[in-house]
Every structure is written in structure tokens, then in C-alpha cells.
Amino acid sequence: MTQTVFAPWEDPGEKPLIQFKNVTKRFGSFTAIDNLTQDIYEREFFALLGPSGCGKTTMMRMLAGFEEVTEGQILLAGQDMARVPPNERAVNMMFQSYALFPHLSVWENIAFGLKRKKMPKSELDARVDEMLRLTRLERFARRKPHQISGGQRQRVALARSLARAPKLLLLDEPLGALDKKLRQDTQFELMDIQEKTGTTFVIVTHDQEESMTVASRVAVMDEGQIIQVATPDKIYEEPASLYVADFIGDVNIIEGIATKSGEDGYKINWSEGKEPFQAKTPRTLSEGQKAYIAIRPEKIAVSQDKPDSALNSIKGKIVDIAYLGNMSTYHVEIPGGLTIKAQTANTRRLSRRSFTWEDEVWLSWTLTAGSVLER
Numbered sequence: 408m409t410q411t412v413f414a415p416w417e418d419p420g421e422k423p424l425i426q427f428k429n430v431t432k433r434f435g436s437f438t439a440i441d442n443l444t445q446d447i448y449e450r451e452f453f454a455l456l457g458p459s460g461c462g463k464t465t466m467m468r469m470l471a472g473f474e475e476v477t478e479g480q481i482l483l484a485g486q487d488m489a490r491v492p493p494n495e496r497a498v499n500m501m502f503q504s505y506a507l508f509p510h511l512s513v514w515e516n517i518a519f520g521l522k523r524k525k526m527p528k529s530e531l532d533a534r535v536d537e538m539l540r541l542t543r544l545e546r547f548a549r550r551k552p553h554q555i556s557g558g559q560r561q562r563v564a565l566a567r568s569l570a571r572a573p574k575l576l577l578l579d580e581p582l583g584a585l586d587k588k589l590r591q592d593t594q595f596e597l598m599d600i601q602e603k604t605g606t607t608f609v610i611v612t613h614d615q616e617e618s619m620t621v622a623s624r625v626a627v628m629d630e631g632q633i634i635q636v637a638t639p640d641k642i643y644e645e646p647a648s649l650y651v652a653d654f655i656g657d658v659n660i661i662e663g664i665a666t667k668s669g670e671d672g673y674k675i676n677w678s679e680g681k682e683p684f685q686a687k688t689p690r691t692l693s694e695g696q697k698a699y700i701a702i703r704p705e706k707i708a709v710s711q712d713k714p715d716s717a718l719n720s721i722k723g724k725i726v727d728i729a730y731l732g733n734m735s736t737y738h739v740e741i742p743g744g745l746t747i748k749a750q751t752a753n754t755r756r757l758s759r760r761s762f763t764w765e766d767e768v769w770l771s772w773t774l775t776a777g778s779v780l781e782r
Contacts, residue, residue, distance in 0.1 A: 413623060414638075415448040422485070424449040424574065424607050425470065430479035432465055432631075439465040441631035442479070449574075452601050452608045454618035457628035457654075463611045465631075467577050470609065471500045484574065497574040503583050505564035507552040514539070514548040517566045524571065538566035541600060558589045562596070569604055578610040582617060594620045615655050619643065627651050643703075649780050652701035657736075659707070659747050665698040665779075673779060675700055678743040684719050688779035702777035707749035709737055709762065710769045717771035723747065725766045737762060739770055 415421040423446035432440040440462045447453045455463035468474040469481060472493030481488045488496065507516050517538050521531045539545045542562040547555050552563065561581065568576055581597070582590045598621050601608045612618050618625045619639040626636045627650075635647040646652035649660060661684065663677035674683035675698055686700055714720055726746065727738035730753075737749050749770055762768055 413450070415451070416446065416624065421448060423447060424451075424484055425609075426480070426482040427466070428480040428482065430466075430469070430481060431477050432462075432469060432474060433477045439631055440469075443631070443633060445626065445633055445636065447607065447609065449607055450605050452598065452610070452621055452623045454622035454625045455609065455611045455628060456613065456615065456618040456625050458613060461628040462631040463628050464579060466628075467500070467579060467609065467611050470575070471498055471577055472496050498577065499568040499571060499573040499575075500577040500579065501564050501568040501581055503580040505552075505560050507560060507563055507567075509552055512549050512551055513544055513555065513563050516552070516563055517570050520567065520571050534570055538570050541569070541603060542566040542596075557585055558593055561585065561593060565597070565600065569600070569606060572604075573606060575607045575609065578608060580612055581610065582612075582614075590617070591620075597621055619655070627654060644778075646701060646778055646780070648782055649699055649701065652778065652780065657704050657748060657750075659700075659702045659704065661700045661702070661745070661747075661777075663698060663700070665692040665694070665696050667692075667694060672774070673698070675779070678745075681742060682721075684777075685774055686777050686779045687774050690779060690781065692779070692781065696781070699780045699782075700777040701780055702772060704736060704748040704750040705734075706772055706776040707747065708771045709739075709749045709751055710771065711761075713769050714771045718774050719776075720769055720771040721747075722767060722769055725762055725764055725768060728762075728764065737768070739768060741770070 425447040427443050427445045430440055430443045431438065455466060457463050465474060469476055472488065472491065476489065483496065514535055518531060518535045521534060539548055542565060544559065544562055544566065547559060552560050582593055585593060594617060610621065622639060624636055625639055625642050626633045627642065628634065629650055635642060635651045642651065642655055646655065652658050653660065661677050663675035666674045666676060668674045668685065671689060672685060672687050673692060674685055676683045684700060692698055721741050723739035723741035725737050726740045729736040734750050734752050739747050739749060741747055747770055
């Protein structure tokens, strides 16, 4: 059975659930969001990713109705949100602090918003029980927030946010308070819950790994603008700019001058008197322009002898080694003083490390291993 790929953004017939249309937000003379246009679709798990102060939380607060738009429009299901107060939007927001009521039990915390909506008791009971099942909290229903773990409190906040069946759930750094192992486990729970409920999730995070794990699409932001929106694999493998390549994961950036070689091939002259590196790209570069090769450490092979068939190879000396359990990262200094990071997987337990500090090694990579970027 072939599984259909979820990609409504590629279907011109699909109507977006959320539309940012030329949205600008100013605080006094400071522009937090700068003429931003972006569509988000129903059932998406959409991540806003960027450093502190890039505008991602401002975007979320405008969606929730806590900030007004200075210029432009935000539409939710085709309706302009400008005049709609936060409590009347089909939107719920889950805060980093979870904001649970400490004197209420887990069950009462989840029921709180439904009681305020004056939901009939039988419906309310059924809905709270459904949320408890969804978040696997049935056993903790009568406990107070201080009697459960951080990960369980995070799930209570999620259950409470979903209880009113919003069209859209906004998550502001929702896993920031959890330790690394728990955060990783909870990421998969979040994805599972999002899939089961079919609610559109928009998550704000500065954690690249988190956004790459949970999101259907990632929007990388900087200084009030979206620099690139794409699926996690595209963002990683085909960054649109140096900023994106550098912000997501580990990368080597080699600067040089581009010279055409073949149909979509270029030679990148990176150092006087050194053999140029070769790369393929669908981009059209002008002869002699400045260009960059962005290449991930795991795409670079490390060997003792010069590989016969490699189009790109360079000899260097290991100046540092980071042992990360599942892999080792070698920092290799090549002629001209540039340091290249290369990674190898540690597939065998307790095998003697093949390379050590000060060893001379060859680095090599294929024609398509690196992305060629202009800026």
C-alpha cells in the first residue's frame, strides 16, 4: 500500500488555514516583523525557528491576538483576525511555563476551560476523559500538578489546550523546561497527539533538533523575516543561504571564486595555488563570482591514503577529536589554515580508534555532497 505524502503546500487547490499577508509589526521605531507573507495549512505541524529576538514569538502572539498587527492582515480560515479578540478565536496557546492551577487536580485543570464555556456535564466528563486517555494521564487524574513529573505537567497543559478542540494550537517553547532525554521522548508524543487530533500545531523554538524532529515544515527566521520555509530534510540538505546552512546543524563553509565546468558543474578556487574543489548545483553563477560550498561533516570521508576516484580530496592534519558515543568528529587543518570537520560513525564497540591527534589524513567528498551558495 502506498502512503500518500502530506504536502498540502504543494497543491494549488488547497486553501491555507492561516495566511500572513504582508504583515509588519512595530514596537515604537523597532520593526519586529518586516512585511512577512506566509501560508500555513490545516493539520500541519509548523515550526518557527530562529535565534532570540528574530520575531518568532511576536508572530505567535499576533496569531493568538495578544499583539495587534501594525500593517497587513492575518487570516484564519479566511476570516480577518484584526477585530477578533483572543477569547473568540479558534486558537489556543500553550505557554512555556504551562501555567497550571496548583490548587486544582489534573482532571480539574483540563476541565477548567470547558466549565467556563458552560459545557453540559456529561459532555464535559467525556471530553476530559478523552483528553486524559490521549495524553496517557488517566492514573494521575486526581493528583495536583506538584505531585507529578515535569513531563506529565507538560502533557496536562497540552490536554487542557486541546480540550476545547481549537482549530489551531500555538506552542511557545513547550519543551524548554524538560531535560534532554525527556524532551526527545515528548517530541514523539507531541507528534503522535497532533496526528490523532488533526489539530494544526504551530511551535516556536530555538532548538534546531526539536524543529527538525516534529515539524512538517520549518520556517527559519532572522530579524523579522522568514529566510527559508521547507520540509526538515530540504532545510538540512538544500539550505537557501549561508545563514540557514549555518543555523541548522553542523556545517563546513568554504569560500572561493566560481568557474564554470560542464553543464551544472563549477570549480571553486578556494586557495591560491591549490587544486580547486568541484561541485554541482542547479544555481547559475556568473564567472568569477564569490561562492561558498556548505558541506556537512558526515558527508566527508576520512582515510589514511589518498582515495583514487574522489573528485574532491585534500590532505590535512587532525588537530582535535570529539568523541560523541555514536560518532567521532575530527577537526582537520588543511593547507591555508582552514579547519574542516569530518564525522565517522562508531559502528563497532570498543574498536581502537583508527585516527588520533596529529595524524595526517585525507578528506574526500563527492561532487554533490556540498550545497553551492551565493550568500
